[in-house]
Amino acid sequence: MTEPMKIRVTLQGDVADVRVLMAHPMETGQRKDAAGKIVPLHFIQTISAQLNGKTVFNADVSQAVSRNPVFAFKVKGAKTGDKVVITWTDNKGEKRTDETVVRAAGS
Amino acid sequence: MHDTRRTVLKAIWAIGVLASAAGAGLLSPVRAFAAWNKGAFEAKSTIDAMKALGVANAEDSKAIEIRAPEIAENGAVVPIDITSNVPGTTAIAVFIEKNPFPYAGSFDVSQGAVPYVHLRVKIGESSPVRVVVTAGGKHYMSAKEVKVTIGGCGG
Numbered sequence: 024m025t026e027p028m029k030i031r032v033t034l035q036g037d038v039a040d041v042r043v044l045m046a047h048p049m050e051t052g053q054r055k056d057a058a059g060k061i062v063p064l065h066f067i068q069t070i071s072a073q074l075n076g077k078t079v080f081n082a083d084v085s086q087a088v089s090r091n092p093v094f095a096f097k098v099k100g101a102k103t104g105d106k107v108v109i110t111w112t113d114n115k116g117e118k119r120t121d122e123t124v125v126r127a128a129g130s
Numbered sequence: 131m132h133d134t135r136r137t138v139l140k141a142i143w144a145i146g147v148l149a150s151a152a153g154a155g156l157l158s159p160v161r162a163f164a165a166w167n168k169g170a171f172e173a174k175s176t177i178d179a180m181k182a183l184g185v186a187n188a189e190d191s192k193a194i195e196i197r198a199p200e201i202a203e204n205g206a207v208v209p210i211d212i213t214s215n216v217p218g219t220t221a222i223a224v225f226i227e228k229n230p231f232p233y234a235g236s237f238d239v240s241q242g243a244v245p246y247v248h249l250r251v252k253i254g255e256s257s258p259v260r261v262v263v264t265a266g267g268k269h270y271m272s273a274k275e276v277k278v279t280i281g282g283c284g285g
Contacts, residue, residue, distance in 0.1 A: 038244060042248075051252070053230070068166050069166060072243075074242065077241075077242070078241055079241050079242040079243050080237070080238065080239065080241070080242075080243040081237075081238040081241075082235055082236065082237045082238065082247075083166050083167065083171075083235055083236050084234065084235030084249075085171050085231060085233055085234050085235055086231070086252075087226055087229055087231065087233075087234040087235075087251050087252050087253075088234065088235065088249060088250065088251055088252070089206060089207045089208075089250040089251055089252055090206070090207075092249070092250065093209075093248070093249070093250050094247065094248060094249055095246075095247070095248035096237070096239070096243050096244070096246065096247050096248070097243060097244035097246050098242055098243050098244070099242055099243070099244060100242060
């Protein structure tokens with residue numbers, strides 16, 4: 024099964040600075056394993072983020088994203104204690120959702 | 131007689147399949163983006179990918195900031211920070227021109243996100259990183275060259 028995402032959200036004024044680390048091999052379909060066989064394509068395709076249940080950020084990505092992807096984005100109108108939920112889906116239909124809360128800057 | 135009955139049964143079955151397909155569509159999350167754009171992601175050149183996304187008419191803009199290393203010693207993990215200062219930016223698309231499939235992804239910032247994104251990408255060989263932003267139905271682009279050194283010795 025997939026590992027949980029590491030999500031960190033800090034507040035700068037009313038802007039939530041969201042950083043997320045996802046555990047995923049992001050195979051390009053071009054790499055060969057030790058036995059010389061091509062490792063099939065396996066990569067995250069879509070990412071979406073919700074703030075208190077409302078979708079605020081979407082991404083569609085390719086296998087060009089590095090292994091164990093890191094993304095950062097910023098969302099307006101957030102406050103301490105708001106819930107942030109992030110979901111990814113990959114090309115094999117695997118899916119993972121994790122959540123955290125917005126922390127005050129410096130805490 | 132039998133033939134007619136079979137045709138009717140087939141028709142009823144087909145309607146059922148269509149109905150369940152429509153149901154599945156309704157259940158999927160609402161997305162501002164169209165579905166994952168296979169045509170763009172499988173395009174082998176930036177221009178073909180841009181055409182598939184409908185952004186091929188992008189004009190050059192200095193209002194897009196691309197922060198990426200000039201020389202990346204490890205092409206497997208190249209950090210890129212993009213900030214769009216184009217007013218009303220709704221989407222940011224990234225292309226790595228010399229990669230086998232240049233289109234790396236799009237980021238929808240139309241629903242409350244700031245027009246900024248940080249991502250880390252694989253760059254196979256030295257290549258321009260091209261960014262296209264969408265604002266008010268128009269498209270703007272900028273590019274930054276990233277050199278990738280294979281030996282990892284900074285040379």
